[in-house]
Amino acid sequence: MTVQHTIDYTLHLADNALVLGHRNSEWTGHGPILEQDIALSNIALDLIGQARYLYQYAARLMTMQGGPEVTEDVLAYLRDSWDYRNCLLVEQANGDWGKTVLRQFFFSAYQYFFYRELQHSRDAELSAIAEKALKEVTYHLRWSSEWVIRLGDGTEESHARMEKALDQLWMYTGELFQPAGFEQALAPGGIAVDLGEIKPLWELRVGEVLKEATLTTPGSMMQQGGKQGKHTEHLGYLLAEMQFLQRAYPGNEW
């Protein structure tokens, strides 16, 4: 276990939050109705807030390692897709509202059980971030669960769209519980969350909600690679848009 493992771990968590926060922010001004536009924008802001705390922590650790000073903006705006360590699930395109809320539900259920454990991390900084984020995520899980049930157990069309979303997203859920090298290295030190422990909790909760939503999971092969920097084609486009300004006008502030 080294500081580099903690840096990689923190960046992985930050990238997850930033990428999904950015995806959700793409809905701002385009939500199906004003109230839900605001609801999803609030969730986007919560996630980007979590990402900021995590990037700031990673930047401090990296600066302490020596070398040029690193900031949260450098980490968010100047790394390329192969440096990003987010799971494939969060970078998937928004699709329709059903796909967006299902993606949120899968990830919020993961974050909920994840942060609940990370609160007890022996890394005080990660533990504090987890404690703050858990309150936000508890609401995200409630909000997204209700939407999945509402649409799954809704009209013929909404049910069909949720089934399609499930077909598109289910294959990216397995990776959430596949520990990367840096997670395995940190596990014995009590810093990282044991993914094997939260997996059954996630499966139980997701199973309950999908059952109420009258949806069944497809038996698709699970995809992975995000934690190693091997992403789907979607991440490159997302970063191109998100990073454009800092790439075109380096160091610009407003």
Add this chain to the structure above:
Amino acid sequence: MEKQHNWPLWEIFIRSRQGLDHKHVGSLHAADSAMAIENARDVYTRRMEGISIWVVESKYVHASNPDEASSFYDPANDKVYRHPTFYDLPDELKHM
């Protein structure tokens, strides 16, 4: 947005941290009461405005008719004796 929703309108009441009563803050659309409370949370409490939410579907709010305002409210104009300001209080009585 052309296929606008038919979700009903809800009136939202928020109680602030210091407040004793729920105050009307506005209205919003939602499919049912559970969604109305969540929408109210997202729309009306995102700047720490409150710690309690009531929602009432707007159709259940009955209002007085503005056209009847003169007969409803004007007659109270000259009834100053309805204010308890005409009593001589004994000096021993405090806190009034």
